[in-house]
Amino acid sequence: MNNNSNQPGQFDAVLGGEAPPPVSGVVLGGIEGVKNRLKSSVIEVKLAAISEALNYGDMGLDLVINTLMDSSEQAQRFAARLLKQRGGDKGKQALLSFAPWLFFTKLEDWTRENFNPEVGINDPEGKAYVVNLELLKILLQDSHTSKIEALSCEIRGFNHNYVPHGSYSIDDNFDDYIKLILDADDKLANLKYLFIGNAEAHPFMSSYLELGDVTPVLRNFPKLEVLQVRGGWCSPIRPKPLRHEYLKTLIFETGLIFINSDTVDQIFQLDLPALEYLELWLGGCHRYGSDIGTKHLLPIISGELFPNLKYLGLRSSDYSDNIAMCLTELPTIIDRLAILDLSMGTLTDEGAKALLNFPSINQLHTLDVSMNYLSTNMIEELSQLDCQVITNPQANDENEESEFGDRYTCLYE
Known part of the structure; x- marks a missing residue:
């Protein structure tokens, strides 16, 4: 077995096609050859290099992880798929840390x-x-x-x-x-x-x-x-x-x-x-002024269910403030999520304030509160959190006429 990772092997390309390389030619072998091909502007060459990288142990795995930051979305998705299939625990953790949206199977x-x-x-x-x-x-x-x-x-x-x-x-x-x-x-x-x-x-x-x-x-x-x-x-x-x-x-x-x-x-x-990924579009749930929905969500909000869940989407709800407040009470599922998605609902500054003042919210990678009813001041406060916060657009955008009118969810019935 050849232990020199800088020598060409079974998966390596050699400069010059099928013809033997000249004595003074460059052999694109080993991990260095993979690094060179990852810089290629030809997407097919880059994808092949991403796949080959996993044949070089931890050094190759690190190269695939770095590809998650590539300018090509195709390369990012290809790398994410390989990491999910062959990257082991280290590859999956890298996806959650750097690109959780690519971690999930969709x-x-x-x-x-x-x-x-x-x-x-x-x-x-x-x-x-x-x-x-x-x-x-x-x-x-x-x-x-x-x-x-x-x-x-x-x-x-x-x-x-x-x-x-x-x-x-x-x-x-x-x-x-x-x-x-x-x-x-x-x-x-x-x-x-x-x-x-x-x-x-x-x-x-x-x-x-x-x-x-x-x-x-x-x-x-x-x-x-x-x-x-x-x-x-x-x-x-x-x-x-x-x-x-x-x-x-x-x-x-x-x-x-x-x-x-x-x-x-x-x-x-x-x-x-x-x-790993649960997305519920909840819709209208107020009946004669009463919230009949939040109590049914308590098992998921408290973290009792689905031990591997990393994304929770409680979207398009007309009781978003109540959901936000329940999420900030212990025990809470926030402690083990990468992404919390409360978009397309009726979240106001009251519910957002509860999230803002809850320390565990900072361990999220992403908090999505877009298409709600947040003020400009609250959006500015949320931007100070340690996690990535998605706030735009808002249904009450002061610069645009709202297509929502009153406080309705996107799937309001």
Whole structure:
């Protein structure tokens, strides 16, 4: 075995292509060769060097970690993916410390591609196939379905329970997607990412689409790492005793999560030991002036659940001040989070003051309080915290006419 890391090895490139290098030529071998190729302006060369770096132990791992600061977003995401897969504890900790947004497993880890029946499934690694119901039926007949890692099932149209009849046309049904996917669980054995919901990522409209129970997906797909739904909530989930070993990311984008007050309680009954990222769009929850929602959030706010959670998003809430105040009482989940996201809600200076005066808030990497109702003075005070604070825009921006009007959440019903 060659122990000289500066000598060319199996993974090294040699200047001059396939021809033997001249005696006076430069051999791009070892760790020095990787360093040189990381400086390349050709993205393919840089990505190859990032991958090769991990063959050189701790020195190579440090090079990959440094790439998280690269000017190329593609290089950053490629490095983040390698660190998550092969970087061990040191690589994951570096992601949390330097680039926590890249630490989490989300759709951005895959390249979206509209499924084309004439092309079929071609080289699916790293791709998220975008389908409607009819395309999903065709895709599931492909002989390479078992290689699919990610599916984005996009529904267009809104349920007539929430809008005047005829205002929108509905081309697919949420339950039809669920049935198709569950029936094909043997074909989709490698599925890691699944999105089902409204195709339009519009904060004011997504809750008009009626959703149903998604827990059968967790039961039938034990390798799933990301589950994301977008729309209105209809059927409560029925977790029963359900444990999922691999789910890392769970996202509910809905303004009707409390249409049934047991819904959040049932989500919190799921046993998800690997969960790192939980994002809930809470929507309207005041009934006749009373906050009926915060008490249902106490198990997650107090840190009782999901031991590996690093991102908590309690977004689009009309009781954001109450949530902020509860978060600053002990015990609190803030002590083990990297990112706390309270954006798109109704947070005022009162709730922000509670966060500002709570010492543990400084151990966060990022606090997101954008799209709320904070004053200029409070934004200035928050900027003095030791963590990164995202404050812009605000719904009551003094320099712009607010599109929110009164204090409403983004998914206000």
